[in-house]
Amino acid sequence: MTNKMKLPSILALIVILFLSLSAVSASENIDLVTNATDSAIDDTIAISDSNNDLTSGFDDSNHEITDNDLITDTNDLDDEIASSKESEKIGSSYEEPDTLSAEPIVIDSSNYLQYFDSDGKIKSGALKDGDTIKIKSISDRIFTIDKRLNIISDDGATLSNCLIRLVKGSSGSVLENLKIINTKEKINNYYLSGISIIDSSENTIRNSVINVSVHKCFAIMMSNASYNKIISNTLISGLSSTIPMTASSYNEIRDN
Structure with missing residues (x-):
């Protein structure tokens, strides 16, 4: 009777031990998958950054836009606008003169x-x-x-x-x-x-x-x-x- 009672207990312990080992193995596999995924993501980010660096090499890297450039462009635009307005004033300020307005x-x-x-x-x-x-x-x-x-x-x-x-x-x-x-x-x-x-x-x-x-x-x-x-x-x-x-x-x- 005692031997019959021990056998199920031993079997139960074996099952519990097996399940524990399976859980540990699964956890390790999950960690491996997670680490691999993180590594792939990191590699992707690294590649993306590398591509950005490459792209920037074809951009305006040889020309540095400064405040002076912006001021100059703004001044040029202001000058063009002022010149255009002045031209409009000139264009509207004259009427066609009368050629007989004075004794020749x-x-x-x-x-x-x-x-x-x-x-x-x-x-x-x-x-x-x-x-x-x-x-x-x-x-x-x-x-x-x-x-x-x-x-x-x-x-x-x-x-x-x-x-x-x-x-x-x-x-x-x-x-x-x-x-x-x-x-x-x-x-x-x-x-x-x-x-x-x-x-x-x-x-x-x-x-x-x-x-x-x-x-x-x-x-x-x-x-x-x-x-x-x-x-x-x-x-x-x-x-x-x-x-x-x-x-x-x-x-x-x-x-x-």
């Missing part, structure tokens, strides 16, 4: 030097803003205009080998009914385009004939010239561009 001052070969020096610049006090000058037939002369003038000519009058230069100070000038025929390349170190507009805006050129037949010369040349009107003209430029422009915008060119 007649200029021909006999009195040219009363108003212009030998280089073509207006003599001090000779002309003022708003004056109208009527140019008779004349040849081999430069007219450098730094005042707001109305420039006209009689029907049939011809400016031969002449250049009219609208420079800073001439904004708002009107040139009308002119006939400029140039067959020479240069006089007084100036290439003989018909008309040049440099650092000047809001000018009107209309109802005129400009014929330039030599190389390096243009019917009308424009540099830093905006809001100009070139309307209803006959423009001929045999060997060069007719109206080349640099740094010029918002110009109305039509019916030519």
Whole structure:
């Protein structure tokens, strides 16, 4: 009877011992799986970081963006906005002048030097803003205009080998009914385009004939010239561009 009682007890102990060993083994397996998973995750993170480092090598690593760069860009943007607003003010501040608003001052070969020096610049006090000058037939002369003038000519009058230069100070000038025929390349170190507009805006050129037949010369040349009107003209430029422009915008060119 005693032996029968001991046998189940021994079997029970064996079962308990087996279950305990199985539990320990399972725990170790779980730890191994967990450790392997953690290791894989760590490796993945390490690879990701490595890829980020590689990607950053192709980014803007060779250019360091500083506060000065940002300030410069901001200032440039502010300057562009201010310039645009100023241009709008200029564009709206002028109305097309009346070419008959003043008694014409007649200029021909006999009195040219009363108003212009030998280089073509207006003599001090000779002309003022708003004056109208009527140019008779004349040849081999430069007219450098730094005042707001109305420039006209009689029907049939011809400016031969002449250049009219609208420079800073001439904004708002009107040139009308002119006939400029140039067959020479240069006089007084100036290439003989018909008309040049440099650092000047809001000018009107209309109802005129400009014929330039030599190389390096243009019917009308424009540099830093905006809001100009070139309307209803006959423009001929045999060997060069007719109206080349640099740094010029918002110009109305039509019916030519």
